[in-house]
Amino acid sequence: MSEEEKFHAAINGELDCKELERFQAKLLDDPDALSRYAELSWLNGRLHAIGDKLPELTREVRSVGQQRKVPVWLSLASAGIGALVTLAFVLFHGGQFEPVATIVEAEGCRWEGSDLPTAKGSRLPAGRLSLVAGMATLKFDSGAEIVMEAPAVLEVESKMRCRLIEGSLIADVPESAHGFTIDAPEMEVVDLGTRFGLTTNQFGKSHVMVFEGEVEVTRNGFEETTSLKTGNTLVNGADLMVPDEEILRDVEPDHRQGWSQIESSKDSFVRFGAEQKNYGSNPLMMVKETSLAPNNRRRGIISFDLTSLGDREIEQAELFLDVQSSGLGFSTLVPDSKFSIYGVIDDSLDDWGENEVLWQTLPATTDEGLIPELTKKVGSFEILRGASAIAAVKVSSPELTAWLREDANRIVTFLVVRETGEYESQGLVHAFATREHPTAKGPTLYFTLR
Amino acid sequence: MDDSRTEEYLRLLAANERAVVAYVYSLVPVRADAEEILQEARVVMWKKFESFQSGTNFAAWAKKIALGLILNYRRSNRRKRIVPTEDAFIEAVAAEIDRIDAEGDSRSEALEICVGKLPQAHREMVLWRYFEELEVAEIADRSKRTESAVYRMLSRIRKMLQECIESETTGGVRV
Known part of the structure; x- marks a missing residue:
């Protein structure tokens, strides 16, 4: 273990008694090493002390339920000076917070x-x-x-x-x-x-x-x-990037008995105004329709690989999409928006490449729209103006279930398009988490089997 | 103690809370121990507040009380075997921490900038450890990692922060 690793291990509390004794004796003998260790200890202490400020400093949004375990003033109360707690709050809220x-x-x-x-x-x-x-x-x-x-x-x-x-x-x-x-x-x-x-x-x-x-x-x-x-x-800002290591994913356990889930095997979107650009590794699937600024039209595509199901027949199904903030455009300029999901009929089109697909090569579409002979609408949903980003979209329909049952090669491909345009050209771009999203759940099929 | 003195204590405690918390955690990295000491420190400071002279350095006064409690706590803690060098070691580290604190706030300010620059996955880890105050085992569970992987990642994060603080405080240019 290098000296530095030893420092971290000591702070982590990983050293046993013997190791600790040797470690302390060595540092007491070496003022420079002691000083380096103290700097690391200082950092660790400081991080604990600014814990309540970290969400702001890291710009990470915390949802309800993720709270600090012990509010600072609670410790006062449990120390038996309960009456002071009230006074403390009066002082804080009355004084510092105009x-x-x-x-x-x-x-x-x-x-x-x-x-x-x-x-x-x-x-x-x-x-x-x-x-x-x-x-x-x-x-x-x-x-x-x-x-x-x-x-x-x-x-x-x-x-x-x-x-x-x-x-x-x-x-x-x-x-x-x-x-x-x-x-x-x-x-x-x-x-x-x-x-x-x-x-x-x-x-x-x-x-x-x-x-x-x-x-x-x-x-x-x-x-x-x-x-x-x-x-x-x-x-x-930089183009949307995901960190190159250690992607964390909050896997939501499916609480419904008897339901299984499969996550998308490929997902991406294409943009009319960026014909040579592929968005396969993007953490967001962006979707928009507009006649005012055609370059900003975007369509989404998702495939699910159901081959692991073999011959088993799907009884009920639900498509899950997590709505995210795209950082592009304004909700005020867009009415309540309708979206449609189309299944791609021709199985030979299922082999689109996530890291290759472009506007022109998006299966079963032309510049104008979907090719009717090659696609079938299997569901739709609506996102209201200013809608919650936490309520995810869940689409289920008899058409969707039938589609999943009847697909011959058991690889299903869906196109996601917005039917609603915008009032002004800087209207909101809608976005959904993809499987590359570091924290949110990507497109997922929930289903039960017969 | 009269009301105005109570108010003074609360105001001083609030203003110096972070400094005291940072101090105790830097000397006692184990959360359960640090919290117990901090809790006791608030009570002891309250009891001894009459001896505090208004206008003098409250943080220094509070740290002195906290250091006494830390040394005491170590001795009275029968659950763990005591390392003979413990007292001398804690006092030596405490002196180094005082030296760092005396350098001013630039290092603390740099740290606050640096945590914002960590990659997303690391920021998440920082929040689990230092905001939600989860134990390493809980983080391992949540992030589907082994405990030793979490330890390694926390070490890496602290190292990155240290390097960042170094460059923030020596460059003299704030980005």
């Missing part, structure tokens, strides 16, 4: 994991809001107004500043609030009197669109600020 904004609209809203009040009319101090369904309007005391579109996580910082962690918002900023600033991953947007939209996804991609007026954008890694005027748009 309200800086108000929730003025909150229709059809569902919140989760927020540490601020969420009812309409609530006054908000600095803190985090996490909207999972609906649209909410916040009015900052500076006059700036922000419409959050679910799913979104926003941190209120002051009457002139907030931070968009994930999701979309539209900001309307009057003269009184010029200079209002919104931080987003990798960038900062300073408003110069305007109405603009900002959207971001968990992979650090952000997109600004100015509807009216002017904003200044500062991006990490760029010295110059970029000025955007009416109609301008800017997409920032």
